[in-house]
Amino acid sequence: MLEQPCPASDPHKGEAIIRSERVRRPRGSVVNVVNRIRADIFEGRMTPGHRLVESELTSALNVSRSTIREALNRLVAEGLVQIEPNRGAWVRRTSRQAMRQMFAVRELLEGQAAREMAEKAPGSPQAIARLRHIRAIEAALDLKADALAFMAANKEFHTAVLELSGNEVLQHLVPQLQFPQFRAAFFCFFSPRISEQSMVDHLAIIDAAIEGDADRAQDAMRAHVRGTANLVLTMGDEFFAP
Incomplete structure (x- = not known):
């Protein structure tokens, strides 16, 4: 987290x-x-x-x-x-208050997406292969040298969670909440310590999904989104609307 x-x-x-x-x-x-x-x-x-x-x-x-x-x-x-x-x-x-509200909703929705992904993934060799591929890419990143590569991997991870959930409603709703938050979180990921913790969160969610542990995947995703919210909401006023 x-x-x-x-x-x-x-x-x-x-x-x-x-x-x-x-x-x-x-x-x-x-x-x-x-x-x-x-x-x-x-x-x-x-x-x-x-x-x-x-x-x-x-x-x-x-x-x-x-x-x-x-x-x-x-x-x-x-x-x-x-x-x-x-x-x-x-x-x-986006105002700080609106951003806080979006994170609260996103935590619930993306947590549900992680749960549904974990429920379906063990029965799909393609899903397992995709998750293992994402895991390998993130684990191999040099976080001190390439923050942009991590941002691309971060986007791919969250996209995969939604797609592998198979839930079309979540696939429509969640990106509308993610986009302004990913944009704001961009600057946080220039810190290798922060991007490393985010990667650890991703790997834990992937492992839970591969093992079919829906409760663990959901809890880990919700904790991950809360952690990102804590980072973004501490940013300076220049990043938020009055």
């Missing part, structure tokens, strides 16, 4: 990362632009409150202003971006 406080957060860290990367130029479709901006938000390159300037996005992504505008409107509908007349667009921030 994650209990260590999140290290001091730097809201400009994501901007430094994107400046250090080679600019990727997707094809000029709205879908590709939405996917690129969504990924940049999820992976911390665009932090909560980050301004989304049309001219900069047009140049960086090599697309038209109309494509950028439509992409931003779609991201508004997803709850990831906020636009106000005469003020522009920026990555949406």
Whole structure:
């Protein structure tokens, strides 16, 4: 269970990362632009409150202003971006209270997903193989050297739990709660101590599922989500809406 406080957060860290990367130029479709901006938000390159300037996005992504505008409107509908007349667009921030409420709901739902995964996994060689593959990848990560690799593995783990649960309602609801929380937790995972504890949690949940222990899988997942909540909710006010 994650209990260590999140290290001091730097809201400009994501901007430094994107400046250090080679600019990727997707094809000029709205879908590709939405996917690129969504990924940049999820992976911390665009932090909560980050301004989304049309001219900069047009140049960086090599697309038209109309494509950028439509992409931003779609991201508004997803709850990831906020636009106000005469003020522009920026990555949406969530209030601390709303984040706390989302974590409380996510703990219940994702705990149920872990339970259902553990109930089904022993009867599915494909599920067991997938869980063992995820376990091997996480166990081999160098957490001190590559926080981004852990974030990718973290996303794959939580996606697998939902998919292997076989519960389509959970598969629809949980990602809506996960996305703003994963985005906020990005900065916490730059601490190897925190990412290591998260990985330990993941491995415990996977082991419980492989063994078919639904109670243990559910309890471990709920503790894991609570631990992540404790980290995120200690972050600075700059990451939250008033």
